[in-house]
Amino acid sequence: MESREFVHLVRDVLDAEPDVRERAADEVTDRLSAYSPAHASALATLLSAAAVCEKEAVVLEADLHAILELMSTGYVMRDHVSPLCEIRLEELPPTLREYVTDLLED
Template sequence: MESRTYIELVRRVLAVESEVRERSADEVTDQLSTYSPAQAAALATLLSAAAASEEDNSALEAELHAILELMSTGHVLPQHVSQLQEIRIEELSAEIREYVADLLGD
């Protein structure tokens, strides 16, 4: 992916507004084949950090889904998403808990 496009996507993934973060996480999955291995790993790391501090359930679900899709590329390693361990799963819906468990290999 071209650097300018990638940086703009990263900015939206880290936006203040939860609606923007949610839409941007969805955009991440639409472009899986365009990322270099380094871009995929970096996006997964950023999304993992964002998810660990996410307060909006819809945005969290979109972020987790994007991470799962990025992992399917083979360029994302468990250490790239280690921040997910900070998520308090007991406060989440069963569906989102499953996402976290799948991502952490539990």
């Protein structure tokens, strides 16, 4: 992945518009084979931090799914997703709570 593409994806993950953020998280999963270990770990860390702040359930779910897919590359370690520890599980719907718990247990 070229630096220009990576920066564009990062900007979209952090966009003010929920639909752009959701689409960006979906794009992360579509391009798994394009990431170097550095790209994958950086995206996982960024998505984890973004998930902590995310108010839209559909975007949070997309973020968590993207993180799970990034972890499947073997490039992402638990430390990269440690921001997820900041999420208050009791405030999440049960399905999203399970997602976060599974990601932190891997």
